[in-house]
Amino acid sequence: MKLIYLILFLIISANAHSFTLNNTSTLVFGQNEVKVNVHQSTVALDRCTNIGIDESELLSIVGDAVDQYWNRSPTSRLKLRMGSVVTSSTAFATGLICLTGTSCDPTPALAVSSDVLITCNKNAGNYSGSGVLAVTVPNNVSGKTIVGSLIMINDQANNTFKTKSRDEKISIIAHELGHTFGLGHSPVKDSLMYYSTVNMRSALGSDDIDGISYLYPKQQPVTCGSVDMNGSKNNPNTWLGLLFGFLVIALINYQLRYLKLRPRF
Amino acid sequence: MKKNKYLIVLLGILLVLFTPEKSRAYDATLSVGNLCEYVGKIQVDENGGTNFCEFNPYFASSIDYSVSPEFLIAPEFGFSIPKSARDENISKMSLFILANAKYKLTNFHLIVGLGLFFTRISGSGGTEDLNNGNSTSSFPLPDSSVFTRNFILNLGAGLDFTREWSADLHTYIFNLTSSEDRAYSIAINGTYHFGEF
Ligand SMILES: [Zn+2]
Numbered sequence: 022m023k024l025i026y027l028i029l030f031l032i033i034s035a036n037a038h039s040f041t042l043n044n045t046s047t048l049v050f051g052q053n054e055v056k057v058n059v060h061q062s063t064v065a066l067d068r069c070t071n072i073g074i075d076e077s078e079l080l081s082i083v084g085d086a087v088d089q090y091w092n093r094s095p096t097s098r099l100k101l102r103m104g105s106v107v108t109s110s111t112a113f114a115t116g117l118i119c120l121t122g123t124s125c126d127p128t129p130a131l132a133v134s135s136d137v138l139i140t141c142n143k144n145a146g147n148y149s150g151s152g153v154l155a156v157t158v159p160n161n162v163s164g165k166t167i168v169g170s171l172i173m174i175n176d177q178a179n180n181t182f183k184t185k186s187r188d189e190k191i192s193i194i195a196h197e198l199g200h201t202f203g204l205g206h207s208p209v210k211d212s213l214m215y216y217s218t219v220n221m222r223s224a225l226g227s228d229d230i231d232g233i234s235y236l237y238p239k240q241q242p243v244t245c246g247s248v249d250m251n252g253s254k255n256n257p258n259t260w261l262g263l264l265f266g267f268l269v270i271a272l273i274n275y276q277l278r279y280l281k282l283r284p285r286f
Numbered sequence: 287m288k289k290n291k292y293l294i295v296l297l298g299i300l301l302v303l304f305t306p307e308k309s310r311a312y313d314a315t316l317s318v319g320n321l322c323e324y325v326g327k328i329q330v331d332e333n334g335g336t337n338f339c340e341f342n343p344y345f346a347s348s349i350d351y352s353v354s355p356e357f358l359i360a361p362e363f364g365f366s367i368p369k370s371a372r373d374e375n376i377s378k379m380s381l382f383i384l385a386n387a388k389y390k391l392t393n394f395h396l397i398v399g400l401g402l403f404f405t406r407i408s409g410s411g412g413t414e415d416l417n418n419g420n421s422t423s424s425f426p427l428p429d430s431s432v433f434t435r436n437f438i439l440n441l442g443a444g445l446d447f448t449r450e451w452s453a454d455l456h457t458y459i460f461n462l463t464s465s466e467d468r469a470y471s472i473a474i475n476g477t478y479h480f481g482e483f
Contacts, residue, residue, distance in 0.1 A: 047426070088466065092466045092467060093327065093466060093467050093469075094467060095324055095327070095436065095460040095461055095467050095468070095469035096405050096434035096436060096460075097434070100466075149419050149420045149421070150419070150420050152420070153419050153420070156419075205416070205423075205425035205426070206416040206417065206418060206423075206425055207372075207373060207416075208373055208414065208416055209372045209373060210331075210332045211328075211329045211330050211331055211332060211372070212329075212372065212373075213329075216416055216417040216418060217417065219332035219333075220332050220333045220334070221332070221333050221334035222329065222334060223329055223334035223335075223336060224327060224328060224329040224334075224336055225327075225328065225329065226328060226329045226330075226372060227328050227330075227337075227371060227372040228371065228372040228373050228376075230324070230328065231371050231372070231373070231376055231378065231407050234405065234407060234432070234434045235407045235409075235428055235432050238407075238432045238433060238434040238435070239434045239435065239436055240434075240435050241402075241435055241436050241437040242437045
């Protein structure tokens with residue numbers, strides 16, 4: 022029994038080790054639905070001014086990014102939802118995402134209170150070069166749980182984000198969203214999490230689906246909203262139903278024996 | 287309950303498989319084929335092309351019980367051969383259990399079933415050096431195994447060539463009720479029918 026228990030434990034344990042990460046922690050969001058909000062500074066000059074689109078257009082790109090990429094993964098439970106444009110202090114637009122450079126020590130003042138926040142930011146200290154499109158850090162972490170993550174879009178005058186097509190902007194945002202919920206880079210070009218843009222991006226790659234599924238494995242029929250009736254974490258009735266199904270099959274088997282029915286094989 | 291549910295499935299399978307014999311009315315089958323996963327859903331090159339079918343051999347076995355000469359109930363178990371994923375540091379395999387019903391016509395049969403599809407994703411740990419902005423970083427790799435579990439609907443059909451041989455095409459539908467993450471995998475196989483042991 023002990024051995025069975027051990028084997029089952031290995032099977033059902035969903036230890037939140039990352040696929041590949043952009044830091045040495047192994048972090049995941051605790052909830053299954055994460056909102057993606059766009060920050061708008063109270064100071065007009067600190068809003069998105071150089072990336073060619075405003076905050077509401079950025080939000081609409083977020084909507085397409087989550088619909089076209091991450092939410093399509095068939096084997097993961099995490100769903101990203103388009104949030105809203107939120108107005109708050111100018112620090113997100115002007116501050117440094119990390120206190121230290123090489124291994125990020127997130128700036129406490131910019132900790133995102135929940136879910137994901139995307140902000141335009143013009144502070145050159147955040148970007149190692151003008152070619153850097155964006156930087157992302159899960160910057161509010163409790164234990165191994167991500168509480169909030171921050172994406173900074175390079176909004177300096179010389180940014181290259183503005184030169185990208187709308188479809189490219191969608192895939193760039195989708196890539197950064199991958200970092201917000203725990204993924205690092207992928208070595209294969211057909212992955213959204215490849216470290217560089219490619220000719221054309223249309224869907225998640227196999228590596229992306231593996232990554233999000235590793236971090237957030239779907240556990241149907243118990244946790245999927247469309248199948249789970251009561252939304253509870255564990256629904257024993259489903260399993261009793263399965264047992265009932267097997268009993269029916271076994272019963273038919275006995276019946277066949279009793280009636281001496283023969284198949285046509 | 288977490289442990290019990292796997293025991294229930296295991297007990298159920300054993301119950302069916304080891305029902306006392308004498309005049310059993312069943313047909314044991316073994317299938318070998320290819321499982322094309324999430325057709326059209328995955329980008330496979332840097333030009334936006336999506337997948338149709340990648341080499342992914344699988345084995346399956348079913349016991350087909352006759353309810354009537356045309357109608358059979360066929361519990362099925364199958365698995366794909368473990369292989370490295372797109373990132374060669376990651377290993378993947380699939381397992382599935384299905385409760386199928388088959389309806390036999392002259393030279394072919396129709397299949398409908400419900401089941402669970404498991405995907406095992408695992409890594410050996412360590413790090414992988416990858417580009418990160420203008421420099422390189424060591425990204426941690428997964429160091430444990432995870433099973434995803436999907437409820438699937440199976441729709442399919444098959445041709446019966448002889449009493450012993452048939453060929454089947456199964457469509458496994460993932461997330462049937464959710465348009466955003468609905469997906470289809472197609473299994474094509476050749477099946478040998480042992481009949482009764
Ligand atoms: Zn990246």
